[in-house]
Amino acid sequence: MRLQTDPTVIYGLGTAFDGNLRKRDLLADTPYNTYTREGLPPTPIAMPGLASIEATLRPAPSSALYFVARGDGSSEFSRTLEDHNRAVTKYQRGGRP
Numbered sequence: 001m002r003l004q005t006d007p008t009v010i011y012g013l014g015t016a017f018d019g020n021l022r023k024r025d026l027l028a029d030t031p032y033n034t035y036t037r038e039g040l041p042p043t044p045i046a047m048p049g050l051a052s053i054e055a056t057l058r059p060a061p062s063s064a065l066y067f068v069a070r071g072d073g074s075s076e077f078s079r080t081l082e083d084h085n086r087a088v089t090k091y092q093r094g095g096r097p
Contacts, residue, residue, distance in 0.1 A: 003034035006069075011045035068092060
């Protein structure tokens, strides 16, 4: 299963990212596009803080595999692809399928 995370795609866009991630961005094959490439990107995409490192070393128990940004700085986590797709529709597409 590919990682398929928007933050890696956004990082790969650099200053070309205007705040709106488009389907063409997800389809463009760049070293940081985890939709088109398997595995991790070639370099880290951020400088993690201590809390992020601690969370990686001791993750909270969870069965969530997916996340989507709510647009307010928080994220919606989902266990199934079906639930994730609903959250994408709600938070990223404004309720439009």
